[in-house]
Amino acid sequence: MIDKAIPVPIGRVVATELKPSTPHQFHFWTPTDTSIGIGAIVKVGGSGTGEEGRVVYGVVTEGFAYSDLATPLHDVVGAEGDPARVEPPTARQQIRYWTAAVLRQTPEEPLQPVPLGQVYVAEDADVAQALRMDTYLYSATPTAIPVGLYTSAGRDAPVYLDADFLLGPEAAHLNLSGVSGLATKTSAVEFLLASIFAHFPAHKGRVAAVCFNVKGPDLCFLDQPADLSDEDRRRYERLGVPSTPFQRVQLYAPLKADGVNLNTLRTHPDLVDDVEPLTWGLQEVVDYAEVLLNRDDIDAKADAFIDFLRDRVLGRTFDDGFGTTHRVQTFADLDRLFRSIFDGLEVISGGRSDTWRTHHIATMRKVRNRLLNISTRCKGLVTDDGPSSDLPWQKFQDRTVYVIDIANVDPLGQDLVFARVVSKLREQLERRELGVDAVVVFVDELNKYAPGDGPDTYVKKMLLDISERGRYLGLVLFGAEQFRSQVHRRVVGNAGTQIFGRMDMDELATPGYQVLTPATKSKLATLPIGELMVRHPHFTQPIFIRFPKPPVLRGRDGVERFPPAADVPFDDAVVRQLVRLDRRVRPNQVKDLIADREQDDVRRALATVRRTRPDDVLAYFRKVLGVRVDVEASRPREHQAVPPLNPISDEPY
Amino acid sequence: MTWWHALIDAGAVPAAYTPPPSGGRTRDDVEAGERADLVEGNELQTHPIPPNSQPLIPNPVSFLNGLQRWSVVAYDGVAQIVNAYVAAAVCRRDDRGVLHATFERSRAFAVAPLDRLSPTLRAVLQQAVPDIEPVDGELVGQPARYLEQVESTVRRARAHVERELAEAATAALGPDEWLVLDGLLSRSPAVARHPRALGVIKSHGAQFLDGRGLERALTLPAGYRTSVFAVRGGHTRTEVYSWYLRLWPWAGNDLQYGLLRVEARADRETITRAPALSRWLLAERAPLATPATRWDRLLYPLHHVEEYLKARAPRSPAARSRLPVA
Numbered sequence: 004m005i006d007k008a009i010p011v012p013i014g015r016v017v018a019t020e021l022k023p024s025t026p027h028q029f030h031f032w033t034p035t036d037t038s039i040g041i042g043a044i045v046k047v048g049g050s051g052t053g054e055e056g057r058v059v060y061g062v063v064t065e066g067f068a069y070s071d072l073a074t075p076l077h078d079v080v081g082a083e084g085d086p087a088r089v090e091p092p093t094a095r096q097q098i099r100y101w102t103a104a105v106l107r108q109t110p111e112e113p114l115q116p117v118p119l120g121q122v123y124v125a126e127d128a129d130v131a132q133a134l135r136m137d138t139y140l141y142s143a144t145p146t147a148i149p150v151g152l153y154t155s156a157g158r159d160a161p162v163y164l165d166a167d168f169l170l171g172p173e174a175a176h177l178n179l180s181g182v183s184g185l186a187t188k189t190s191a192v193e194f195l196l197a198s199i200f201a202h203f204p205a206h207k208g209r210v211a212a213v214c215f216n217v218k219g220p221d222l223c224f225l226d227q228p229a230d231l232s233d234e235d236r237r238r239y240e241r242l243g244v245p246s247t248p249f250q251r252v253q254l255y256a257p258l259k260a261d262g263v264n265l266n267t268l269r270t271h272p273d274l275v276d277d278v279e280p281l282t283w284g285l286q287e288v289v290d291y292a293e294v295l296l297n298r299d300d301i302d303a304k305a306d307a308f309i310d311f312l313r314d315r316v317l318g319r320t321f322d323d324g325f326g327t328t329h330r331v332q333t334f335a336d337l338d339r340l341f342r343s344i345f346d347g348l349e350v351i352s353g354g355r356s357d358t359w360r361t362h363h364i365a366t367m368r369k370v371r372n373r374l375l376n377i378s379t380r381c382k383g384l385v386t387d388d389g390p391s392s393d394l395p396w397q398k399f400q401d402r403t404v405y406v407i408d409i410a411n412v413d414p415l416g417q418d419l420v421f422a423r424v425v426s427k428l429r430e431q432l433e434r435r436e437l438g439v440d441a442v443v444v445f446v447d448e449l450n451k452y453a454p455g456d457g458p459d460t461y462v463k464k465m466l467l468d469i470s471e472r473g474r475y476l477g478l479v480l481f482g483a484e485q486f487r488s489q490v491h492r493r494v495v496g497n498a499g500t501q502i503f504g505r506m507d508m509d510e511l512a513t514p515g516y517q518v519l520t521p522a523t524k525s526k527l528a529t530l531p532i533g534e535l536m537v538r539h540p541h542f543t544q545p546i547f548i549r550f551p552k553p554p555v556l557r558g559r560d561g562v563e564r565f566p567p568a569a570d571v572p573f574d575d576a577v578v579r580q581l582v583r584l585d586r587r588v589r590p591n592q593v594k595d596l597i598a599d600r601e602q603d604d605v606r607r608a609l610a611t612v613r614r615t616r617p618d619d620v621l622a623y624f625r626k627v628l629g630v631r632v633d634v635e636a637s638r639p640r641e642h643q644a645v646p647p648l649n650p651i652s653d654e655p656y
Numbered sequence: 657m658t659w660w661h662a663l664i665d666a667g668a669v670p671a672a673y674t675p676p677p678s679g680g681r682t683r684d685d686v687e688a689g690e691r692a693d694l695v696e697g698n699e700l701q702t703h704p705i706p707p708n709s710q711p712l713i714p715n716p717v718s719f720l721n722g723l724q725r726w727s728v729v730a731y732d733g734v735a736q737i738v739n740a741y742v743a744a745a746v747c748r749r750d751d752r753g754v755l756h757a758t759f760e761r762s763r764a765f766a767v768a769p770l771d772r773l774s775p776t777l778r779a780v781l782q783q784a785v786p787d788i789e790p791v792d793g794e795l796v797g798q799p800a801r802y803l804e805q806v807e808s809t810v811r812r813a814r815a816h817v818e819r820e821l822a823e824a825a826t827a828a829l830g831p832d833e834w835l836v837l838d839g840l841l842s843r844s845p846a847v848a849r850h851p852r853a854l855g856v857i858k859s860h861g862a863q864f865l866d867g868r869g870l871e872r873a874l875t876l877p878a879g880y881r882t883s884v885f886a887v888r889g890g891h892t893r894t895e896v897y898s899w900y901l902r903l904w905p906w907a908g909n910d911l912q913y914g915l916l917r918v919e920a921r922a923d924r925e926t927i928t929r930a931p932a933l934s935r936w937l938l939a940e941r942a943p944l945a946t947p948a949t950r951w952d953r954l955l956y957p958l959h960h961v962e963e964y965l966k967a968r969a970p971r972s973p974a975a976r977s978r979l980p981v982a
Contacts, residue, residue: 071946
């Protein structure tokens with residue numbers, strides 16, 4: 004039986020004139036049947052070298068194997084040209100020769116070449132030393148966040164990130180790269196969020212996460228438990244992270260075009276009640292009108308007109324100068340204003356004037372098109388009129404995940420949601436009124452939202468802003484993408500922590516990966532599911548880790564276990580939403596109440612109820628819905644949705 | 657500080673002469689003119705080794721080889737003082753074909769003509785070196801012949817170490833284990849009589865055959881062996897059975913290319929086993945013992961043992977001259 008207290012060397016450092024040891028690199032050999040490989044952390048003791056006390060930690064970055072064969076031709080001759088010939092009775096002398104990059108030397112000064120000495124496999128304490136985790140793992144106020152297990156040579160040791168460098172203020176942000184499906188980027192983030200929630204230091208305050216679900220059902224089931232293997236549970240135990248799903252998850256999804264059914268894949272009857280509708284009105288949209296304008300649209304004149312609308316028109320009583328007074332609170336109100344202005348210019352001034360309040364008619368038409376288009380393209384997210392349903396601003400809760408499902412929303416709407424949510428987060432974090440001290444924002448598909456080339460969109464600028472200023476505010480970006488080389492370099496460059504899953508070889512051939520050895524690249528290109536390479540400010544070299552399967556139901560599994568329900572008719576959808584707010588509500592009562600009522604009126608009333616959340620839901624709903632008005636007698640609505648003025652046009656705007 | 661530095665400090669002149677590699681000794685130092693008696697058939701014949709028959713390779717099997725190194729490290733007048741090192745090792749091959757050292761013996765000593773040294777340097781030498789091999793001082797005045805005498809002394813020391821180790825190794829052999837030695841089996845009677853010991857000789861300075869028999873032996877085709885004959889070899893004059901075996905075709909090279917002489921116990925069983933043993937040794941052609949110059953007749957395991965000994969040997973003690981060697 005091997006006495007584990009006495010470490011057994013697995014190799015010896017060798018240095019030659021051609022391949023000497025340096026302060027940052029050394030070479031060693033091991034038996035051919037060694038258990039170490041690329042990414043293994045090793046320790047070099049100074050015993051026997053006259054440098055007792057000096058300990059060097061390194062990570063294996065390259066491996067070589069060769070025999071004493073002088074030339075391949077000798078093997079051909081030995082086998083007499085027949086590769087099928089029986090194996091020679093003696094195995095050629097061969098070597099496993101490794102190159103390791105120095106992680107740390109103790110003492111750190113004077114910095115010297117690595118001494119010749121025996122090489123040992125790193126134990127838990129060695130891993131902590133090698134990765135300089137001791138400074139934040141064993142301090143009086145630890146800030147260690149488990150990110151996974153370093154596994155090598157049959158051992159596993161927890162690897163921790165420093166919360167000060169992951170979530171600010173020293174450094175912040177995390178970037179994940181890897182090919183789709185195999186890099187497990189989403190799983191890694193889910194696990195890391197669980198780890199952050201379990202280990203975020205109390206002295207750093209409260210933390211929450213906002214996750215944008217941009218594809219399929221990826222993040223729709225964060226509150227549902229996963230089927231974990233015993234090995235996964237052991238890993239959770241080793242890392243000190245509970246293997247349970249998130250305790251507090253709030254999922255927001257816009258409505259579909261019908262205004263009552265949710266636009267998400269989490270519509271199974273057992274779960275749909277937990278989904279909050281996300282709907283915005285004019286006020287919410289116009290603040291981020293820049294999002295709706297493409298680069299060709301952006302000019303001082305359009306900006307000035309939008310500012311004019313925002314400051315002088317919205318929510319105020321406003322005289323258009325043509326004899327009509329407006330109070331613009333909805334898209335419908337805004338459209339009425341525009342029509343009034345255009346009619347006024349056409350009729351009253353006889354078409355001789357093309358400016359109104361110093362704004363050119365073409366500028367106004369452009370802004371009108373962009374603003375009103377959104378209510379068409381993102382119907383369900385943007386309500387043509389009526390109140391909004393929004394995230395719980397100023398009431399964010401500690402250790403809560405807020406998932407915003409915009410997977411099925413028009414790209415323009417996705418941009419709008421992202422811009423507004425992040426802007427509000429930043430604004431409220433700046434004022435310290437969000438309810439938490441730090442927010443992790445998870446954005447997948449950075450290739451799409453912050454590409455390295457292409458136009459400077461509002462979303463890209465916003466991501467750059469978070470990357471560069473977020474750490475001071477507690478606004479932390481966890482971004483993921485397939486091709487890191489194609490994401491804006493300031494976005495990835497500002498990520499203090501970088502994680503790589505399985506990578507595409509073409510991607511690895513780009514200049515950003517030149518610092519990696521061919522062996523490390525090869526390992527990255529073949530990483531199995533659940534293994535990652537981590538770079539962190541405290542680690543002087545990339546480290547390979549393994550993380551357990553996330554404790555939450557994967558999107559695909561969730562959809563199988565909780566198949567999405569088909570859209571229900573309008574009245575049933577209204578009933579469902581009201582029953583969700585108050586179990587005492589009887590469906591028939593609601594159906595009687597909304598029979599023969601305008602759907603927009605019902606939607607408006609429903610939104611008001613959702614926002615108010617009264618004690619007696621049915622009574623309040625009845626009240627805000629108002630008395631029954633004969634359909635024939637009611638004022639005909641001007642439109643169901645606001646169309647653009649000239650939807651099919653060569654007009655550049 | 658090494659012992660020759662002490663000599664130099666005491667007035668000896670530093671030296672740095674190492675004999676060229678070709679200055680090594682020949683292995684089959686058998687007296688010339690030794691006659692061989694045929695023990696297999698009436699006339700020395702050539703026998704093909706069936707190429708497709710599966711060789712019966714013993715497992716485990718051990719291999720013994722030795723090493724010698726010497727260099728002139730100091731002068732007292734013209735008297736050359738030599739630092740010498742001899743070693744031998746046995747490596748056992750496991751069932752994966754990997755060789756592991758099981759026995760090892762070495763000796764580091766000085767070779768000096770004590771009677772021709774100055775009293776001061778002799779005293780220093782005797783005080784600094786625990787192991788001195790004295791040589792006759794008569795040849796001191798003829799440096800070249802003196803070095804031949806040194807070479808012979810070192811070779812004997814090596815043979816002695818090898819013999820001791822071979823005896824120890826054969827005594828420790830397992831019931832089915834074989835020992836293959838690089839060189840004469842007949843150096844030690846105990847080893848020569850062991851039923852599972854083989855000597856493999858690569859140099860053929862001494863000829864045991866003549867006439868048509870010699871011609872047949874020297875022109876053996878690859879994959880053939882000669883009939884078995886009896887020789888009395890070594891200083892002990894122990895009789896062993898022997899035969900020639902050609903590993904590689906010699907045409908285009910020289911007569912000794914790929915030619916081995918095998919020694920085994922002088923016993924009828926050896927004659928019976930000769931085909932199987934030859935087949936085994938033929939199978940040992942691979943892997944090639946490159947980059948050794950005599951890879952055509954050096955079995956890889958024996959080459960391995962030699963490399964092992966080289967790696968273990970102390971570095972050449974002589975301080976290298978800074979001037980280029982002519």
